[in-house]
Amino acid sequence: MSLFKDIKALLLGFWTTGKHIFLRPLTIEYPEQKRTPFPRYRARIVLTRDPDGGERCVACYLCSAVCPAGCISMQAAGQADGRRYAAWFRINFSRCIFCGFCAEACPTMAIQMTPDYEICNRKIMELVYEKEELLIDGCGKEPEYNFYRHSGIGIVNPRGGNVDEEPPVDVRRLVP
Numbered sequence: 070m071s072l073f074k075d076i077k078a079l080l081l082g083f084w085t086t087g088k089h090i091f092l093r094p095l096t097i098e099y100p101e102q103k104r105t106p107f108p109r110y111r112a113r114i115v116l117t118r119d120p121d122g123g124e125r126c127v128a129c130y131l132c133s134a135v136c137p138a139g140c141i142s143m144q145a146a147g148q149a150d151g152r153r154y155a156a157w158f159r160i161n162f163s164r165c166i167f168c169g170f171c172a173e174a175c176p177t178m179a180i181q182m183t184p185d186y187e188i189c190n191r192k193i194m195e196l197v198y199e200k201e202e203l204l205i206d207g208c209g210k211e212p213e214y215n216f217y218r219h220s221g222i223g224i225v226n227p228r229g230g231n232v233d234e235e236p237p238v239d240v241r242r243l244v245p
């Protein structure tokens with residue numbers, strides 16, 4: 070019985086090898102050959118701008134709070150019109166585990182993951198990216214989205230005056 074089992078296992082092994090022997094090899098000769106990742110692949114993180122060219126990040130610290138690796142830090146500041154921004158913003162990619170939590174938590178679509186996986190570096194301090202290295206000129210995903218136009222904060226326009234925004238409710242009218 071044991072001999073039969075051994076022969077069966079041996080034949081199964083040959084069968085598995087034989088099945089794959091004429092298939093196209095999957096090996097990629099990286100870095101000469103580069104693989105195109107899926108669009109939602111989570112690699113290098115960027116900070117994006119809104120369609121008007123303004124920085125989307127409002128320095129709310131949500132990404133920093135949610136990051137399980139504790140690798141995001143920043144300092145909030147305010148413009149004269151009240152709009153918040155990050156005076157400095159830093160990601161330590163030597164600690165980042167590319168989980169994507171920061172991008173999920175961001176209310177303004179500022180922080181986004183890209184499929185650029187070629188950020189390896191043996192010099193660990195060069196994996197600490199400052200805002201100047203993180204901030205790109207484009208919008209990335211959701212190119213139409215502008216937080217200040219949709220948030221209902223009366224900074225760009227008065228409350229209720231933003232695109233797609235309902236006028237604020239007059240709570241006095243609700244009193245019986």
Ligand code: SF4
Binds near residue numbers: 135
């Ligand atoms: S991808 Fe994950 S680990 Fe990396 S910065 Fe974002 S929350 Fe932190």
Ligand code: SF4
Binds near residue numbers: 126127131
């Ligand atoms: S990147 Fe997004 S979540 Fe992080 S501080 Fe800026 S606005 Fe907030």
